[in-house]
Amino acid sequence: MSPDSATPQTLHAAFAARIAAVLKALEAEGALPPGSSETSVTVEPPRDPSHGDLATNAAMVLAKPAATNPRALAQKIVDHLARDPAVTSTEIAGPGFINLRLADSEWLRELRTMADLGADYGRSSVGAGRRVNVEYVSANPTGPMHMGHCRGAVVGDALASLLEFVGHPVTREYYVNDAGSQVDTLARSAHLRYCEALGEDVGAIPEGLYPGDYLVPVGQTLAGEYGDRFLDAPEAEWLPEFKARTVAAMMDMIRDDLALLGIRHDAFASEAALQAAGKPAEAEAWMRAHDLVYDGVLEAPKGKTPDDWEPVELPLFRATRFGDDQDRPIRKSDGSWTYFGADLAYHMQKAAEADELIDIWGADHAGTVKRIKAAVAALAEGQGRAIPFDVKLVQMVQLLRGGEPVKMSKRSGTFVTLADVVREVGKDVVRFTMLTRKPDAQMEFDFAKVVEASKDNPVFYVQYASARIHSTLRKAKAEGLAPDDAALDRLGQEELALVKLAAQFPRAVEAAAAAREPHRIAFFLYDLAAAFHAYWNLGNDAPDKRFIVAGDPALTAARLFLATQIGLVIRNGLALLGVEAVEEM
Known part of the structure; x- marks a missing residue:
C-alpha cells in the first residue's frame, strides 16, 4: 500500500516503507548490492521508550552483504533519514541499531488514521490468502463440554479470528473421535x-459406563422412538444405531455448549466417516508408493519384556526419518487402524484443502506430537511442497472458589460443565481469562477473582477502560460537547504517550498472528488499559488533565477524539478475542 493510497496507511507500515525506500536509494548509489532492499528488516518501537519512537536493525542485517561494518552503514541510512521532515532526530546505538524520534504531527496523523479505519484498524494482508486449517476442541463426543475443554476452545477460536484478521482464509475444524471404544461405551450407557426410561430398575450405573445424568434425556428420546424393541435385544442389533444416535445427540449438546462461548466451527470431520470412506487405506497406499511405509517388526518394549509379547510384522511409518523416536505402526495385528493411522489419514485430508495446519491439543497429548509432525513432514516431502504444521499444547485449568478447589458437579457426574461456568460468570470473563496466560502455562480459574473489580483482574481492568470511555462520551454529549480532530495539536506529551501505545496495535496483531499466540493481544490490551487509567487518574487531582475541561471546548474536543480512538483500539482487540467492549459496568 503506498502512502497516497485511498486507504490510510498505519504509522508503522508507513515507516517500514520509508526505510525500504532509503535502502532502495542506497542500492542506486552503490552503497548496497542490488536486491538488498528486499531483505527483511524490522522497524519497531525500542524496548526502552527513552531511546526513541522507532528502531530499525537494517544496518545490522545488511552490513555483511554490503561488505561494511554496521555503524558505517547505519550512518548512511541516517543521512537519508535526516532529510525526512517526519523524523526529528536519529541516533546510532550500540553496534549499529538506529533509533528514530518522530514529529508529533506523525502521531496525530495516526490518531486520525485510527478514526478513518475504524473496525479495520489493525487489519493486515500479511496472510496473503494462505489457507489455514485450525483444529480445536475435538473433545470425545461422550458428554457435555467441561472446563478441561474450555481453554483450548478459546485459544483455538481466538487464533482463528486473529489469522483471519491478517488475511488468512481460515477453516475452523472439529475432529469427532467417533470410532473408538469410548463410543461403544457411550452407546451402552445410553442403552442403560x-x-x-422404559421403567427398568437399572440400579447403580455399572463401573466403566458413563454415569452422567446428561444421558437421561437421550434414553428417553430413544424409548419414545423405539418403544421396547431393543429392551431385551442382543447388543449387536442396537449398538450401531445407538452409537450413531447418541453421538449425534452429544454433538448437538457440544455445539450448544460452545455457542455459550460464542464459538462456532466451519467443519466437523468424523473419524468413523473417514474410516468408512477408506481414507486410512488410501493414505497407506500413498505412503507405500512414496516409500514412507514398510512392513516390519517393532522393537521389544524397553525394560522387562512382558510375558505375552511376541514380535509381529506390522505396517510401519518411517517416522524416524522425520525426527520421531521410532517408526510407528499404522495398523494393529488384527488389521484395524491404530489411532496414529487414522490421524495420519485425517491430516492428509486436511492438507488437501489447506496450505497450513494448526492443531490445538490438551497437554496430555504431548507424547503424540512428534509422530504427527513426522507424518505431516513426510506428506510435505512426498508432495514436494511446504506444509507448515504447528501443534499448540494447552494446559488444564484448575477451578477454585475463593482459593479452594471446586467440588465436582453431581449433576454432570464427574466434572464441572462449561455451561455452568459460563452461566455463572459470563462468556466474556471466561474467554478473556483463558487468554491471560500462555497456553502451555498452568492456569487457575478462581470464581471469586475473575469477577473482582480490581486492577489485578485483567478482564475487569480492560472492560472498565472501555466503560469509562463510553461514560465520558455520554457525559460530554449531554453537555453539548463532541469529539473533534480540529485542535489535536493541543494534545501534550502525556496524551501522545497514549497514542504511541495504541499505535502499536497493528504490529501487535501481526506479531501475535506470526507467533500463533492470541494471548499477546490480551497482554497488549491490559497495558493499554493500564496507561489509559493512569492518564485518567491525573484528572482526579488536576482538573486541567481531565477529558472534559471546563471553559476549553477545543481541548475537550481533542481529548474526546483521543478517548474515542483508544476505545476503538480496545474494541478491535477485544473483538479478536471474542469479547464485547462494554459501554457501562
Missing part, C-alpha cells in the same frame, strides 16, 4: 438409560 433407554431401559431406565
Whole structure:
C-alpha cells in the first residue's frame, strides 16, 4: 500500500516503507548490492521508550552483504533519514541499531488514521490468502463440554479470528473421535438409560459406563422412538444405531455448549466417516508408493519384556526419518487402524484443502506430537511442497472458589460443565481469562477473582477502560460537547504517550498472528488499559488533565477524539478475542 493510497496507511507500515525506500536509494548509489532492499528488516518501537519512537536493525542485517561494518552503514541510512521532515532526530546505538524520534504531527496523523479505519484498524494482508486449517476442541463426543475443554476452545477460536484478521482464509475444524471404544461405551450407557426410561430398575450405573445424568434425556428420546424393541435385544442389533444416535445427540449438546462461548466451527470431520470412506487405506497406499511405509517388526518394549509379547510384522511409518523416536505402526495385528493411522489419514485430508495446519491439543497429548509432525513432514516431502504444521499444547485449568478447589458437579457426574461456568460468570470473563496466560502455562480459574473489580483482574481492568470511555462520551454529549480532530495539536506529551501505545496495535496483531499466540493481544490490551487509567487518574487531582475541561471546548474536543480512538483500539482487540467492549459496568 503506498502512502497516497485511498486507504490510510498505519504509522508503522508507513515507516517500514520509508526505510525500504532509503535502502532502495542506497542500492542506486552503490552503497548496497542490488536486491538488498528486499531483505527483511524490522522497524519497531525500542524496548526502552527513552531511546526513541522507532528502531530499525537494517544496518545490522545488511552490513555483511554490503561488505561494511554496521555503524558505517547505519550512518548512511541516517543521512537519508535526516532529510525526512517526519523524523526529528536519529541516533546510532550500540553496534549499529538506529533509533528514530518522530514529529508529533506523525502521531496525530495516526490518531486520525485510527478514526478513518475504524473496525479495520489493525487489519493486515500479511496472510496473503494462505489457507489455514485450525483444529480445536475435538473433545470425545461422550458428554457435555467441561472446563478441561474450555481453554483450548478459546485459544483455538481466538487464533482463528486473529489469522483471519491478517488475511488468512481460515477453516475452523472439529475432529469427532467417533470410532473408538469410548463410543461403544457411550452407546451402552445410553442403552442403560433407554431401559431406565422404559421403567427398568437399572440400579447403580455399572463401573466403566458413563454415569452422567446428561444421558437421561437421550434414553428417553430413544424409548419414545423405539418403544421396547431393543429392551431385551442382543447388543449387536442396537449398538450401531445407538452409537450413531447418541453421538449425534452429544454433538448437538457440544455445539450448544460452545455457542455459550460464542464459538462456532466451519467443519466437523468424523473419524468413523473417514474410516468408512477408506481414507486410512488410501493414505497407506500413498505412503507405500512414496516409500514412507514398510512392513516390519517393532522393537521389544524397553525394560522387562512382558510375558505375552511376541514380535509381529506390522505396517510401519518411517517416522524416524522425520525426527520421531521410532517408526510407528499404522495398523494393529488384527488389521484395524491404530489411532496414529487414522490421524495420519485425517491430516492428509486436511492438507488437501489447506496450505497450513494448526492443531490445538490438551497437554496430555504431548507424547503424540512428534509422530504427527513426522507424518505431516513426510506428506510435505512426498508432495514436494511446504506444509507448515504447528501443534499448540494447552494446559488444564484448575477451578477454585475463593482459593479452594471446586467440588465436582453431581449433576454432570464427574466434572464441572462449561455451561455452568459460563452461566455463572459470563462468556466474556471466561474467554478473556483463558487468554491471560500462555497456553502451555498452568492456569487457575478462581470464581471469586475473575469477577473482582480490581486492577489485578485483567478482564475487569480492560472492560472498565472501555466503560469509562463510553461514560465520558455520554457525559460530554449531554453537555453539548463532541469529539473533534480540529485542535489535536493541543494534545501534550502525556496524551501522545497514549497514542504511541495504541499505535502499536497493528504490529501487535501481526506479531501475535506470526507467533500463533492470541494471548499477546490480551497482554497488549491490559497495558493499554493500564496507561489509559493512569492518564485518567491525573484528572482526579488536576482538573486541567481531565477529558472534559471546563471553559476549553477545543481541548475537550481533542481529548474526546483521543478517548474515542483508544476505545476503538480496545474494541478491535477485544473483538479478536471474542469479547464485547462494554459501554457501562
